Amino acid sequence: MKPTTLKGTRDFLPAEVRRRDYIFDIIRKHFRTFGYQPIETPVMEDLRTLTGKYGEEGDKLLFKVLNNGDFLNKASAADLAAKDSNKVIPQIAKRGLRYDLTVPFARYVVMHQNDLAFPFKRYAIMPVWRADRPQKGRYQEFYQCDADVVGSDSLLYEAELTQLLDAVFTELGLKAVIRLNNRKILAGLAEIAGMADNMMDMTIAIDKLDKIGEDGVVKELKERGADAGAVDVILQFLKTSNLDDVAPLLADSEVGKQGIAELQETFRLIKKHLSPNPSPEERGTKNRIEFDVTLARGLNYYTGAIYEVAVDTDAPGQGNIKMGSIAGGGRYADLTSIFGMKNMPGVGISFGAERIYDVLEELNLFPADASEDLQYLLVCLDDAALEHGFGLVSRLRARGVHADLYPSAAKLNKMMKYADQRGVPKVVIIGSEEVKTGKYSVKTMNSGDQHKIDELNL
């Protein structure tokens, strides 16, 4: 058969892995600086842990793992005969691949509650799988980089996670816009508009504002059952761009007022404390942070703050970037209650490493040294020199010098070509003369210069 990777999955060449590691390393560094601890969970979970957590759409996108053994024999003959997939699946697949890192984390917290100190702050950088149709910035296997804290409802964490987002994108050299909203504000809006029972429909519609425009939202709202009065109320909200304008509109909603208060406090903390920069006018984030009443986010377990980060297309040079959100997150009041553990509020964020990669690539923001880290390639002209070269490369490596040896005394032409392809900056040429004198011919590939250098100066 013709070799191929599966739909929505990719191989990575060495240069690509190095650039991906560059992103992961920066994210990991800031996670640790902020006091988050690494954990790992299995790639497979009990399918019952995963199903029902991501909505009906999410269940369809779960990868199921077929049971081992004679699984068809153990399944109900009636369900098989009826070809009822939904009934048959749990009988023939008890495992699934994780869809995100948050639900496995909730299971982890419940299982290990006696071993963890709360508030518990964890990070994880691991792949997840979704059986989605591939598209730009969308794969079936991709990495998420999550930081979550559970066991506290302090708004300090909302502010802290915003700082964390800001710190990472600042170091990556990417100008981002961090949008914040609060699910309680949306709940309040639904209440005022008389749509408390179908808040999901309402948020899905207004979430599309920047994509389909005001008229589109009105149409969508009506299709989803909003009456004229409700549409008017919602439009009033969509025209507001800051918290102070929204507050009076929610005066009659307890939950709405609570959401406003939470966000106001969050913004206050961010603006007052965020930047370590001493100059007062430069306080605040390096990236844009704004309130966005249309920000909804699909995951239905969010209950408080909601985050979404996108490339700032108003920033110089970034205007042409077309990419969805590159990070997101939010607060969930009771994620662990589905696993039988109450009163465990949490808040977390997730970086979409694949999308960040695509954006950095498009903007040429990867540093040059994120490619080849080999310092020397040794090439030998005869067998005696090769034996000598193996000794030399061994000693260099013992000293921590990144060095490699061409494994045979081939034609110099061929070996130089190999060195060029490897992208190594310097080549050490070893012939009988070099073996005799201990002075090696070292060629700098960029300039073409060549000098005699002894071992200790390599």
Place this chain on the structure above:
RNA sequence: GUAGUUGUAGCUCAGUUGGUUAGAGCGCUGGAUUGUGAUUCCAGAGGUCGCCGGUUCGAACCCGGUCUUCUACCCCA
């Protein structure tokens, strides 16, 4: 899941109305050059035209199915 799109050499792509032996550039191998890459010149190797089936005297080309690429929905990082 819906709609469209793509697939020809290792890579990027030509390929006329269905007609003899399917081409180019880059890359690869060898040589000019047995101690010098990226630049020059010469030669060579490399193909189940995604896969399965159909129409036809004859299919890379037409038809059906399937897989895959990219894109718009749905949803999402």
